[in-house]
Amino acid sequence: xxxxxxxxxxxxxxxxxxxxxxxxxxxxxxxxxxxxxxxxxxxxxxxxxxxxxxxxxxxxxxxxxxxxxxxxxxxxxxxxxxxxxxxxxxxxxxxxxxxxxxxxxxxxxxxxxxxxxxxxxxxxxxxxxxxxxxxxxxxxxxxxxxxxxxxxxxxxxxxxxxxxxxxxxxxxxxxxxxxxxxxxxxxxxxxxxxxxxxxxxxxxxxxxxxxxxxxxxxxxxxxxxxxxxxxxxxxxxxxxxxxxxxxxxxxxxxxxxxxxxxxxxxxxxxxxxxxxxxxxxxxxxxxxxxxxxxxxxxxxxxxxxxxxxxxxxxxxxxxxxxxxxxxxxxxxxxxxxxxxxxxxxxxxxxxxxxxxxxxxxxxxxxxxxxxxxxxxxxxxxxxxxxxxxxxxxxxxxxxxxxxxxxxxxxxxxx
Amino acid sequence: xxxxxxxxxxxxxxxxxxxxxxxxxxxxxxxxxxxxxxxxxxxxxxxxxxxxxxxxxxxxxxxxxxxxxxxxxxxxxxxxxxxxxxxxxxxxxxxxxxxxxxxxxxxxxxxxxxxxxxxxxxxxxxxxxxxxxxxxxxxxxxxxxxxxxxxxxxxxxxxxxxxxxxxxxxxxxxxxxxxxxxxxxxxxxxxxxxxxxxxxxxxxxxxxxxxxxxxxxxxxxxxxxxxxxxxxxxxxxxxxxxxxxxxxxxxxxxxxxxxxxxxxxxxxxxxxxxxxxxxxxxxxxxxxxxxxxxxxxxxxxxxxxxxxxxxxxxxxxxxxxxxx
Numbered sequence: 212x213x214x215x216x217x218x219x220x221x222x223x224x225x226x227x228x229x230x231x232x233x234x235x236x237x238x239x240x241x242x243x244x245x246x247x248x249x250x251x252x253x254x255x256x257x258x259x260x261x262x263x264x265x266x267x268x269x270x271x272x273x274x275x276x277x278x279x280x281x282x283x284x285x286x287x288x289x290x291x292x293x294x295x296x297x298x299x300x301x302x303x304x305x306x307x308x309x310x311x312x313x314x315x316x317x318x319x320x321x322x323x324x325x326x327x328x329x330x331x332x333x334x335x336x337x338x339x340x341x342x343x344x345x346x347x348x349x350x351x352x353x354x355x356x357x358x359x360x361x362x363x364x365x366x367x368x369x370x371x372x373x374x375x376x377x378x379x380x381x382x383x384x385x386x387x388x389x390x391x392x393x394x395x396x397x398x399x400x401x402x403x404x405x406x407x408x409x410x411x412x413x414x415x416x417x418x419x420x421x422x423x424x425x426x427x428x429x430x431x432x433x434x435x436x437x438x439x440x441x442x443x444x445x446x447x448x449x450x451x452x453x454x455x456x457x458x459x460x461x462x463x464x465x466x467x468x469x470x471x472x473x474x475x476x477x478x479x480x481x482x483x484x485x486x487x488x489x490x491x492x493x494x495x496x497x498x499x500x501x502x503x504x505x506x507x508x509x510x511x512x513x514x515x516x517x518x519x520x521x522x523x524x525x526x527x528x529x530x531x532x533x534x535x536x537x538x539x540x541x542x543x544x545x546x547x548x549x550x551x552x553x554x555x556x557x558x559x560x561x562x563x564x565x566x567x568x569x570x571x572x573x574x575x576x577x578x579x580x581x582x583x584x585x586x587x588x589x590x591x592x593x594x595x596x597x598x599x600x601x602x603x604x605x606x607x608x609x610x611x612x613x614x615x616x617x618x619x620x621x622x623x624x625x
Numbered sequence: 626x627x628x629x630x631x632x633x634x635x636x637x638x639x640x641x642x643x644x645x646x647x648x649x650x651x652x653x654x655x656x657x658x659x660x661x662x663x664x665x666x667x668x669x670x671x672x673x674x675x676x677x678x679x680x681x682x683x684x685x686x687x688x689x690x691x692x693x694x695x696x697x698x699x700x701x702x703x704x705x706x707x708x709x710x711x712x713x714x715x716x717x718x719x720x721x722x723x724x725x726x727x728x729x730x731x732x733x734x735x736x737x738x739x740x741x742x743x744x745x746x747x748x749x750x751x752x753x754x755x756x757x758x759x760x761x762x763x764x765x766x767x768x769x770x771x772x773x774x775x776x777x778x779x780x781x782x783x784x785x786x787x788x789x790x791x792x793x794x795x796x797x798x799x800x801x802x803x804x805x806x807x808x809x810x811x812x813x814x815x816x817x818x819x820x821x822x823x824x825x826x827x828x829x830x831x832x833x834x835x836x837x838x839x840x841x842x843x844x845x846x847x848x849x850x851x852x853x854x855x856x857x858x859x860x861x862x863x864x865x866x867x868x869x870x871x872x873x874x875x876x877x878x879x880x881x882x883x884x885x886x887x888x889x890x891x892x893x894x895x896x897x898x899x900x901x902x903x904x905x906x907x908x909x910x911x912x913x914x915x916x917x918x919x920x921x922x923x924x925x926x927x928x929x930x931x932x933x934x935x936x937x938x939x940x941x942x943x944x945x946x947x948x949x
Contacts, residue, residue, distance in 0.1 A: 335654065
């Protein structure tokens with residue numbers, strides 16, 4: 212699944228940014244095997260490069276957009292092919308469900324002195340991963356366009372609709388909005404954001420029964436439909452990359468975009484100075500009056516495989532710990548992500564993610580059956596967006612599709 | 626034969642009758658950089674015990690076939706009860722994933738196959754009557770769409786029909802509708818996918834027919850000419866009967882090819898407008914939520930469809946060969 216690439220975009224520059232050489236491996240020596248599976252974007256490339264530079268390590272890395280279809284098979288064997296997987300809050304769930312990653316408590320106790328407690332991801336009291344960066348979707352806007360028309364920076368989706376109408380009426384842009392609305396994972400993610408913003412809960416409390424066909428769900432879908440009126444007619448095929456291209460082409464004034472994508476859109480490559488210099492990223496948008504921002508917080512972190520020898524696990528742990536230590540931070544890497552690493556100095560491009568954290572945004576749910584619901588949303592929402600069916604019907608379809616998948620996966624009994 | 630066909634089919638059928646174990650869920654506290662939350666998690670040890678006890682999973686019989694993701698019997702009955710017209714019933718059926726996939730797949734197969742055969746035959750006749758010097762380059766150019774990797778070929782077309790691409794913009798200009806978007810309209814997307822299908826598969830028909838044309842009996846052809854038959858009559862009464870067995874062969878291959886249409890759907894990001902059976906199986910298999918049993922059930926249904934679809938052609942081929 213290419214989800215992480217889509218959401219973090221940036222593959223084009225990934226190769227350029229990731230090749231920053233790390234000649235010094237100070238303070239890192241380990242004896243054993245390291246093989247990293249993970250997504251491909253600048254921040255992860257930097258981490259993987261530094262881990263492999265560790266003295267005495269037999270290092271390899273397979274960084275690809277297809278990492279999610281490779282990590283479980285590649286870690287199920289004994290010994291596992293991959294000794295470390297770079298995952299996010301959604302994708303770690305599959306590794307835990309399949310029982311292919313090991314608790315890190317003993318390794319943290321022995322070698323993890325440099326890791327701050329807030330980086331530790333614990334599930335049921337056991338440390339399962341070490342987070343190294345944060346990510347979120349927040350509002351990106353064109354300062355010049357808004358200033359020219361005297362529009363205040365929107366803080367809610369309702370404001371965005373008003374601003375979009377003003378921009379269109381003034382004849383500045385025909386389709387002033389964009390976003391990663393590609394049918395599939397991206398569209399489902401936009402719904403997840405919007406639904407959280409309306410204050411909805413995805414499941415009936417204490418069960419795995421989906422619960423999205425309700426007033427909040429309809430409100431979320433109707434807001435998405437209203438926004439799409441101001442988007443390029445092809446918006447259902449626009450993932451983060453395509454939305455970014457629209458942005459760089461100067462066709463768009465506002466969009467909800469990933470923080471990890473900001474650096475690429477705010478540099479002068481691939482765009483005119485007019486667009487690049489006026490691109491700003493700010494706090495996430497609200498919808499309705501729930502008080503919860505319509506976005507989700509994400510962390511990226513690394514895990515260690517279960518089916519490997521203790522020596523390899525220790526070596527992997529030491530190398531990965533080193534890779535997310537302050538040694539990682541330099542002029543090239545500093546603005547690649549919101550690093551959860553000591554010594555990180557926030558850059559202008561990081562403002563969106565930091566304000567999303569400050570605004571009390573919710574993290575993407577780390578629930579074992581959330582992925583099934585996300586898939587059901589991905590498959591069923593396009594019909595509504597095209598105007599083929601009502602919001603209620605689309606949400607009923609989502610629940611029905613989820614239920615049949617959840618029964619098959621053993622999460623729901625009839 | 627046993628190893629290559631019977632064994633995989635047997636294993637797929639077996640898998641389609643099972644579902645995954647019930648997962649043992651417990652509520653645990655998860656902590657991370659954004660604080661702690663109480664959330665559900667799978668108890669891996671307890672679930673593993675269940676798995677070890679029954680490695681295949683839960684036996685559910687035909688449930689995988691009858692659920693909403695496949696034959697959706699109860700949803701069909703419900704739709705029949707609620708719908709007030711045939712059109713409404715059709716819409717409700719298209720809302721079910723398996724039926725919308727099979728309807729697109731069949732439409733694609735039955736429109737693209739005859740059109741590709743017709744176009745391939747026309748190109749073959751045209752190339753065959755071109756001068757000898759030109760034939761080599763013409764054959765090469767005509768074969769290009771077939772040589773180009775389907776993913777690349779469809780991606781090229783996808784960019785051309787973008788609202789800002791050459792064809793997409795041209796269409797907007799032709800229809801004087803600046804909001805016209807091929808990618809946003811289901812009928813236009815289907816047409817585009819089928820045009821791509823014809824473009825991609827016609828060269829195969831062409832090359833087979835061209836080879837066939839080299840063996841047309843020139844005596845018969847000249848005799849027809851002396852009898853005063855015009856060009857069309859010679860094609861109709863001499864050439865076509867001669868290459869008819871080839872048409873059967875090409876139809877057989879093309880139906881099999883078109884029935885597993887997949888790559889253009891990926892390249893066109895067509896998921897919102899059209900899904901095929903292959904695409905449906907692929908989406909069940911991929912990602913973090915792998916539904917292997919559901920994919921197995923779809924595969925079995927696909928095999929049954931292929932069997933039904935190919936039976937007339939197979940019977941015909943068998944008869945042809947028996948006669949020969």
